[in-house]
Amino acid sequence: SQTIHQWPATLVQPVGSPLSLECTVEGTSNPNLYWYRQAAGRGLQLLFYSVGIGQISSEVPQNLSASRPQDRQFILSSKKLLLSDSGFYLCAWSPTTPNQPQHFGDGTRLSIL
Amino acid sequence: QKEVEQNSGPLSVPEGAIASLNCTYSDRVSQSFFWYRQYSGKSPELIMSIYSNGDKEDGRFTAQLNKASQYVSLLIRDSQPSDSATYLCAVNGQAGTALIFGKGTTLSVSS
Numbered sequence: 001s002q003t004i005h006q007w008p009a010t011l012v013q014p015v016g017s018p019l020s021l022e023c024t025v026e027g028t029s030n031p032n033l034y035w036y037r038q039a040a041g042r043g044l045q046l047l048f049y050s051v052g053i054g055q056i057s058s059e060v061p062q063n064l065s066a067s068r069p070q071d072r073q074f075i076l077s078s079k080k081l082l083l084s085d086s087g088f089y090l091c092a093w094s095p096t097t098p099n100q101p102q103h104f105g106d107g108t109r110l111s112i113l
Numbered sequence: 114q115k116e117v118e119q120n121s122g123p124l125s126v127p128e129g130a131i132a133s134l135n136c137t138y139s140d141r142v143s144q145s146f147f148w149y150r151q152y153s154g155k156s157p158e159l160i161m162s163i164y165s166n167g168d169k170e171d172g173r174f175t176a177q178l179n180k181a182s183q184y185v186s187l188l189i190r191d192s193q194p195s196d197s198a199t200y201l202c203a204v205n206g207q208a209g210t211a212l213i214f215g216k217g218t219t220l221s222v223s224s
Contacts, residue, residue, distance in 0.1 A: 034211050043216035044157075044201070057210075090156055094212075099145035099164065099205050102212055104156040 002027035006091045006105030014113050019064075019078040021108050023091030026072065031093040033074040034102060035066055038088040050074060051096070086112045115140045117204050119215035128224045132189040136202030136215055139183070146178055146185045147212065149201040157201055161187060192222045 006023045013019060025031050035047040046059045048066035056066050063082060067075045074091060088109050092102040116139040126132045134148075145164050149157035163169045163176040163185065175188040185204075189196055199219045203212040 032211075044214045046211050049211050059211075098208055101145075101147045101159050101162055101203075103159065107156045109154075 002031075002093070002103070004091060004093055004103060004105040006108060008108055009106065010109045010111075012111045012113060013081050015083055016080050019076070019081055019085070019110070021076040021089055021091075021110075023074045023076075023105055024072055025093045028072070028093070028095065030071055030096055032096060032102075033068065034092040034094075035074065035076050036090040036092065038090065040087070044090070047076070081112050083112050086110055115143075115204070115206060115213050117202055117213050117215040119200075119202050119218045121216060122219040123221050124218055125221045125223065126192050128192060128194060128222055130192050130222075132192045132196065132220055132222070134187040134189075134200050134202075134218050134220065136185045136187075137183055138185070138202075138204045138213075140204070140213075141180075141183060143180075143183075143204045145205040146176070147203040148174075148176060148187045149203060149214075151199045151201060151217065153198070189220075192220075194222050194224050196220060197222050 003026045034049045036044045038044050050056050050068045064078050088107050090107045091105040094100050094102040118137045148161040150160050151157040161176040163178045166178050169176045173190045177186045199217040201217045202215040206213050
């Protein structure tokens with residue numbers, strides 16, 4: 001069966017520091033991968049999605065970036081964090097076949113001080 | 114801009130009652146529809162998928178789809194306090210893109 005791992009579970013970072021969140025999927029090949037952010041009490045905001053290695057689509061221009069160095073690895077990065085980057089970051093995957101659901105990792109709760 | 118609309122709630126029902134959660138979507142050609150449950154502080158969990166008009170039942174959950182009205186609903190029978198959560202409706206986007214999520218409806222089941 002497929003599993004998705006996301007770490008760390010919680011992270012406290014000062015303003016202006018860099019960020020790297022990692023997500024890996026097991027048990028499937030060439031999945032579609034997604035990064036979402038959820039602010040407190042708000043809906044899901046799609047940040048990036050990827051349909052293959054090195055293929056990244058950005059949904060919201062901001063100081064975050066994403067990379068997919070391997071088939072089942074998806075990384076979310078920032079060079080300088082802002083206070084507004086605080087939130088719950090979720091990685092998700094879906095099969096490449098159309099009309100399939102997405103499956104979420106456990107998320108990373110990021111607090112910026 | 115494709116949209117998925119949900120009433121934010123909170124929807125409050127007593128234990129044992131039927132909870133009815135509703136969702137409308139804007140893209141008439143949408144083909145797949147999903148309900149996710151998200152407990153406070155946790156990630157969304159897929160609970161139902163529906164692709165054809167009509168009802169689909171899974172235990173205490175029933176998903177209903179009406180493509181002509183662009184409407185999908187989730188019924189929870191014999192609601193339990195453990196059903197208290199935010200329920201997200203999601204609809205497929207274009208091929209190769211992410212699902213489109215509603216903002217969610219918060220359900221509170223009182224014992």
